[in-house]
Amino acid sequence: MTTTTKANAITAREVTRAIIESKPLFILDVRNTSDYDDWKIEGGIVGSLNVPYFDLIDGVEEVLPKLPKDRDILVVCAKEGSSIFVAEQLGEAGIEGVRYLQGGMKAWSEYLEPVKVGDLKDGGELYQFVRMGKGCLSYMVVSEGEAAVVDTLRMTDVFEKFAKSKGAVIKHTLDTHLHADHISGGRKLAEQSGGTYWLPPKDADEVVFEYHPLDEQSRITVGRTELSIRPVYSPGHTIGSTSIVIDNQYLLSGDILFVESIGRPDLAGNAGSWADDLRKTLYSTYKELSGDLLVLPAHFGKTSELGEGGRVAARLGDLYESNPGLNIASDEEFRKTVTTNLPSQPNAYQEIRQTNMGRIVPNDDEQRDMEIGPNRCAVHDK
Amino acid sequence: MKIDVQVDAKGLACPMPIVRGKKALDAMQSGQFMELFATDKGALNDFQAWVKSSKNEWVSHEEKDGVHRFVIKKG
Numbered sequence: 001m002t003t004t005t006k007a008n009a010i011t012a013r014e015v016t017r018a019i020i021e022s023k024p025l026f027i028l029d030v031r032n033t034s035d036y037d038d039w040k041i042e043g044g045i046v047g048s049l050n051v052p053y054f055d056l057i058d059g060v061e062e063v064l065p066k067l068p069k070d071r072d073i074l075v076v077c078a079k080e081g082s083s084i085f086v087a088e089q090l091g092e093a094g095i096e097g098v099r100y101l102q103g104g105m106k107a108w109s110e111y112l113e114p115v116k117v118g119d120l121k122d123g124g125e126l127y128q129f130v131r132m133g134k135g136c137l138s139y140m141v142v143s144e145g146e147a148a149v150v151d152t153l154r155m156t157d158v159f160e161k162f163a164k165s166k167g168a169v170i171k172h173t174l175d176t177h178l179h180a181d182h183i184s185g186g187r188k189l190a191e192q193s194g195g196t197y198w199l200p201p202k203d204a205d206e207v208v209f210e211y212h213p214l215d216e217q218s219r220i221t222v223g224r225t226e227l228s229i230r231p232v233y234s235p236g237h238t239i240g241s242t243s244i245v246i247d248n249q250y251l252l253s254g255d256i257l258f259v260e261s262i263g264r265p266d267l268a269g270n271a272g273s274w275a276d277d278l279r280k281t282l283y284s285t286y287k288e289l290s291g292d293l294l295v296l297p298a299h300f301g302k303t304s305e306l307g308e309g310g311r312v313a314a315r316l317g318d319l320y321e322s323n324p325g326l327n328i329a330s331d332e333e334f335r336k337t338v339t340t341n342l343p344s345q346p347n348a349y350q351e352i353r354q355t356n357m358g359r360i361v362p363n364d365d366e367q368r369d370m371e372i373g374p375n376r377c378a379v380h381d382k
Numbered sequence: 383m384k385i386d387v388q389v390d391a392k393g394l395a396c397p398m399p400i401v402r403g404k405k406a407l408d409a410m411q412s413g414q415f416m417e418l419f420a421t422d423k424g425a426l427n428d429f430q431a432w433v434k435s436s437k438n439e440w441v442s443h444e445e446k447d448g449v450h451r452f453v454i455k456k457g
Contacts, residue, residue: 032431054400054432078424082397 007087012111019043020310053082144223176254178203181346203240236278237263261378262325291317
């Protein structure tokens with residue numbers, strides 16, 4: 001069992017790039033089968049096999065015939081210890097180029113890939129941050145040395161460094177709603193950068209901290225140019241859910257509308273009555289907006305929703321053609337779709353909501369553990 | 383219940399608690415009891431899944447001040 005072969009690491013960033021660039025990859029996931037079935041690395045041409053590491057302690061012979069010869073093999077576990085152990089054994093057994101995922105699924109869950117969405121009319125830029133491991137999306141508007149971040153994730157240092165690299169100071173952080181699948185970094189980032197934290201007041205009944213109410217009267221400007229951030233009240237996923245129109249070009253739809261699905265109304269506890277709000281938001285409020293707006297959601301469920309360079313976006317008008325959630329004829333059928341046979345809830349979603357209200361304050365390790373697993377915010381995420 | 387073999391895997395990270403535990407069990411007689419201590423957070427999940435997939439038998443688990451104590455009967 002003593003091994004001398006050193007296995008090389010691959011970072012979560014490199015795996016993210018490989019998925020975006022459709023590079024073939026084969027994953028040997030050595031976590032417990034229940035963890036693997038719940039959540040794993042997926043992508044267009046990612047193949048994977050699950051064999052728990054404790055079945056490989058005496059030797060890796062049994063998996064050798066199951067590994068493809070024509071692909072890079074990546075061994076993955078929860079942190080990284082077991083994947084190093086197995087990768088080294090595979091190296092000993094003569095498999096070349098085996099690597100392990102540095103930091104394991106924990107690092108995978110936390111990596112954010114910045115992708116440029118486009119330019120703003122008056123010279124600013126809009127970026128999307130793709131959290132490949134969990135399917136979360138954040139946004140940063142940069143203009144004239146100022147920045148605003150929408151649906152900030154817990155890893156606030158990523159946003160701070162990025163803004164700095166653009167020579168911008170973060171003036172505003174906004175949450176489109178009180179999130180249930182991940183811990184918001186919005187308040188922390190605003191505190192750290194001396195900015196203002198905005199949250200829809202209807203989602204904030206139980207929050208215990210100060211915030212600026214984000215409603216249709218809010219006017220938020222970034223930079224000295226004519227960049228307007230216009231909130232549109234769009235309840236349904238939560239009662240406070242608010243979409244944000246930026247520069248009359250982009251619709252940040254939060255968890256209301258995704259590229260291949262729509263938001264689920266049950267995570268804040270009131271699926272029945274919010275189903276009708278969701279119907280109204282998607283079938284009338286959004287219908288009145290320009291079909292040319294580029295929809296930029298707060299999540300994706302499948303890597304098939306990733307477009308060029310990893311960007312997750314679609315024209316609103318096109319989604320009215322292609323998105324199954326926007327093509328349900330009757331109110332009754334819609335209500336049934338969004339309230340029955342829903343996927344299981346995101347991991348620790350109650351505790352995550354409590355954390356986002358400031359009612360509980362878990363430490364960093366606990367926060368990391370609470371966020372394990374996919375986002376599961378869409379009605380079609382199975 | 384008489385503990386036949388004790389294993390101290392405190393301070394060791396995954397996969398070592400299971401590696402040590404398995405090694406100890408391999409050298410034991412069927413029906414003997416092993417007591418193993420570990421501090422790795424993932425140990426509980428992994429021990430449960432591993433014992434389930436093996437012929438060995440889960441006897442007990444408790445945690446005190448971050449130290450997990452497992453008792454497993456060799457199958």
